[in-house]
Amino acid sequence: MRHPVVAYSKADLKAKATPKPVAGGNLEAYGHNLYAHSLYVSAATTQLEFFTVTGNRRITNAVTSLPTPQYFMIYGFQVDYFVGPDPAAWTDLWNLMYGTAGTTLVGRPTFKFTYADKDYGPWPLTALHSTGGITGQGTMNNLAYANNYIPDGGFFQDGGLLLEPNQDFRALIEWPAAVTLGRGDTQIGVTMNGTHYRKIT
Numbered sequence: 001m002r003h004p005v006v007a008y009s010k011a012d013l014k015a016k017a018t019p020k021p022v023a024g025g026n027l028e029a030y031g032h033n034l035y036a037h038s039l040y041v042s043a044a045t046t047q048l049e050f051f052t053v054t055g056n057r058r059i060t061n062a063v064t065s066l067p068t069p070q071y072f073m074i075y076g077f078q079v080d081y082f083v084g085p086d087p088a089a090w091t092d093l094w095n096l097m098y099g100t101a102g103t104t105l106v107g108r109p110t111f112k113f114t115y116a117d118k119d120y121g122p123w124p125l126t127a128l129h130s131t132g133g134i135t136g137q138g139t140m141n142n143l144a145y146a147n148n149y150i151p152d153g154g155f156f157q158d159g160g161l162l163l164e165p166n167q168d169f170r171a172l173i174e175w176p177a178a179v180t181l182g183r184g185d186t187q188i189g190v191t192m193n194g195t196h197y198r199k200i201t
Contacts (some may be wrong), residue, residue, distance in 0.1 A: 070199075
């Protein structure tokens with residue numbers, strides 16, 4: 001992660017650490033993720049919607065719209081597939097990302113984002129990379145290593161989409177045909193990374 005290294009006076013640091021409301025209603029800003037998970041039911045699912053169902057914080061931290069006076073500037077969309085570490089995982093991941101007929105693109109899934117009743121996309125699902133995940137390498141001696149993969153920010157938007165308060169938003173992944181998964185039903189997550197603006201309290 002890159003970040004600026006700037007020298008500040010003690011007074012400037014104190015002001016930044018304890019922001020105060022000012023005339024005009026300034027909002028504080030910080031890096032944030034909005035995320036939601038949905039369950040892919042093996043051999044049955046052709047569409048998954050995100051940010052539409054209330055759940056606990058492990059499932060979603062944003063639903064349908066932002067309350068006043070919050071705003072969210074989107075810098076990227078990301079998708080995670082919670083497949084397990086066994087041989088079936090490779091095939092399951094392939095089929096989820098490309099569809100069962102992935103080599104001919106017949107079954108290629110797409111991603112669409114809808115905001116204030118306006119659609120963005122569809123885009124190929126493969127354009128949305130993960131937030132980070134387990135990657136590893138095996139050897140001839142059955143030795144292996146694993147690390148938490150460094151993401152690239154997903155499908156980059158560069159702040160081109162700004163969510164306003166009380167405007168509906170949702171995401172949709174669509175497969176032309178249902179995919180049969182060797183490991184059975186699995187969770188899929190969609191994340192929007194960006195800048196969150198909210199009231200200074």
